[in-house]
Amino acid sequence: MFEKNILCIGAGYVGGPTMAVIADKCPHCKITVADINPERIAAWNSDRLPIYEPGLEEIIKRTRGKNLFFTADINRGIRENDIIFVGVNTPTKDFGVGAGMAADLQYWEKTARQILENAESSKIVVEKCTLPVKTALAMERILISTNNAIRFDVLSNPEFLAEGSAINDLENPDRILIGSRETPSGIKARDTLVEIYANWVPREKIITSNIWSSELSKLVSNAFLAQRISSINAISVICEKTDADVGEVAKAVGLDDRIGPKFLNASVGFGGSCFKKDILNLVYLCRQHNLDAVADYWEGIIKINQYQQERFILNMLDAMFHTLVDKRICLLGFAFKANTGDTRESPAIFIAKRLLEEKAEVVVSDPKALDNARKDLAGESRTEAVSYIEDPYRAAEECHAVAVLTEWDLYRKLDYRKIYDVMHKPAFIFDGRNILDHRKCYDMGFNVYSIGKPPLTHF
Numbered sequence: 001m002f003e004k005n006i007l008c009i010g011a012g013y014v015g016g017p018t019m020a021v022i023a024d025k026c027p028h029c030k031i032t033v034a035d036i037n038p039e040r041i042a043a044w045n046s047d048r049l050p051i052y053e054p055g056l057e058e059i060i061k062r063t064r065g066k067n068l069f070f071t072a073d074i075n076r077g078i079r080e081n082d083i084i085f086v087g088v089n090t091p092t093k094d095f096g097v098g099a100g101m102a103a104d105l106q107y108w109e110k111t112a113r114q115i116l117e118n119a120e121s122s123k124i125v126v127e128k129c130t131l132p133v134k135t136a137l138a139m140e141r142i143l144i145s146t147n148n149a150i151r152f153d154v155l156s157n158p159e160f161l162a163e164g165s166a167i168n169d170l171e172n173p174d175r176i177l178i179g180s181r182e183t184p185s186g187i188k189a190r191d192t193l194v195e196i197y198a199n200w201v202p203r204e205k206i207i208t209s210n211i212w213s214s215e216l217s218k219l220v221s222n223a224f225l226a227q228r229i230s231s232i233n234a235i236s237v238i239c240e241k242t243d244a245d246v247g248e249v250a251k252a253v254g255l256d257d258r259i260g261p262k263f264l265n266a267s268v269g270f271g272g273s274c275f276k277k278d279i280l281n282l283v284y285l286c287r288q289h290n291l292d293a294v295a296d297y298w299e300g301i302i303k304i305n306q307y308q309q310e311r312f313i314l315n316m317l318d319a320m321f322h323t324l325v326d327k328r329i330c331l332l333g334f335a336f337k338a339n340t341g342d343t344r345e346s347p348a349i350f351i352a353k354r355l356l357e358e359k360a361e362v363v364v365s366d367p368k369a370l371d372n373a374r375k376d377l378a379g380e381s382r383t384e385a386v387s388y389i390e391d392p393y394r395a396a397e398e399c400h401a402v403a404v405l406t407e408w409d410l411y412r413k414l415d416y417r418k419i420y421d422v423m424h425k426p427a428f429i430f431d432g433r434n435i436l437d438h439r440k441c442y443d444m445g446f447n448v449y450s451i452g453k454p455p456l457t458h459f
């Protein structure tokens with residue numbers, strides 16, 4: 001007999017790891033994770049998990065079958081559990097009103113209706129998804145629409161984990177935020193959730209707020225993080241024009257206590273399923289309220305990010321004598337960041353597509369993301385010009401250039417002399433993550449182009 005029965009609807013990058021950690025930290029709770037996609041559930045129940053996160057496999061081994069269960073039977077899950085997390089996807093809408101801007105809430109709303117149809121007792125419904133402000137109100141309206149005797153309390157509990165360090169972030173969160181209605185029953189529901197987190201999170205890190213502040217805080221948090229990246233990337237462009245070094249500038253600036261050193265690495269740009277989507281969400285919210293100046297301000301972050309990716313290609317063209325036709329370019333890394341296989345919105349997708357447009361041959365290498373990379377590039381014309389080779393040394397063979405697109409630790413440690421020897425000359429490195437020893441590569445014979453630093457060339 002378990003003390004609490006918890007369901008999570010949505011077994012993705014958030015639902016899977018989050019519930020695994022709750023199961024691990026709360027042996028007295030039974031956790032069920034349900035998903036509409038039976039293949040995903042089968043993968044969670046197999047030895048080949050559907051996502052890669054350091055530390056995840058060990059936790060799944062410890063908990064699966066004991067107090068953590070994966071199922072495709074969502075209706076039964078709803079009937080049998082008292083606390084229901086909703087972690088379904090909320091992508092950017094690609095049709096109709098708000099296309100390319102607003103959140104597509106269809107999966108989320110279907111879940112709300114499914115909870116209503118199947119619930120036989122009162123439930124606490126927890127928004128884990130990132131949603132536009134006031135979505136909880138819509139959830140409440142759907143849930144109370146039949147006026148039956150069942151009580152639903154809706155909480156907002158946004159997830160702040162970062163992919164690649166999800167398990168550590170979940171085990172040692174900076175904060176847990178729980179937004180609720182300030183009614184007696186809203187506060188009771190909130191306290192129930194606080195108790196669950198208090199099993200491993202210090203009380204002072206569990207903060208509560210009104211439900212709209214909680215929803216907005218998640219959007220703002222991602223907007224601020226992305227803003228740091230676009231800020232330093234915008235500075236990298238100035239550095240390239242003025243012979244300043246963005247690494248030196250970031251160090252000097254970041255030593256100011258008020259600014260701090262984190263998230264000041266210039267790069268080819270940010271990716272991931274969240275930053276762009278959540279900023280667009282914020283921009284859309286501003287436009288709906290006729291706050292165009294505010295919307296323009298936040299939209300600038302996305303524009304700089306796109307500019308940075310396009311600039312990467314233009315720099316390659318410029319460096320490689322204005323043509324990439326039939327040149328073989330090795331992409332070291334396809335995941336949007338290190339330690340994940342996730343490629344959603346990865347700059348590598350854009351770079352690969354642009355290279356194909358320039359009639360280059362593309363060799364994609366990545367330790368965890370090749371399956372996703374294949375899917376991402378499947379619909380492109382000239383797919384025959386793409387090959388997928390995990391071993392970076394083999395991937396670089398006969399290439400004219402290597403472009404580092406993901407900051408995997410393994411790429412820092414490669415023997416670049418060995419790589420140089422198997423490449424066409426003149427050999428180029430484009431370090432889109434500024435992780436290599438540029439001087440050393442230059443001394444080996446490479447022409448080295450990084451982000452926001454003077455190039456090191458032999459011409």
Ligand SMILES: NC(=O)c1ccc[n+]([C@@H]2O[C@H](COP(=O)([O-])OP(=O)(O)OC[C@H]3O[C@@H](n4cnc5c(N)ncnc54)[C@H](O)[C@@H]3O)[C@@H](O)[C@H]2O)c1
Nearest residue numbers: 010011012013014035036037087088089090107129130159
């Ligand atoms: N990925 C992140 O790093 C991250 C971090 C914080 C918050 N979030 C937010 O969490 C939410 C989920 O993100 P994700 O990355 O886990 O998405 P995901 O696409 O990896 O997973 C979502 C899952 O929901 C399932 N699903 C969709 N509709 C369903 C339905 N009606 N019933 C049951 N299952 C359904 C899908 O099959 C999928 O497996 C989003 O709102 C996202 O913005 C994501």
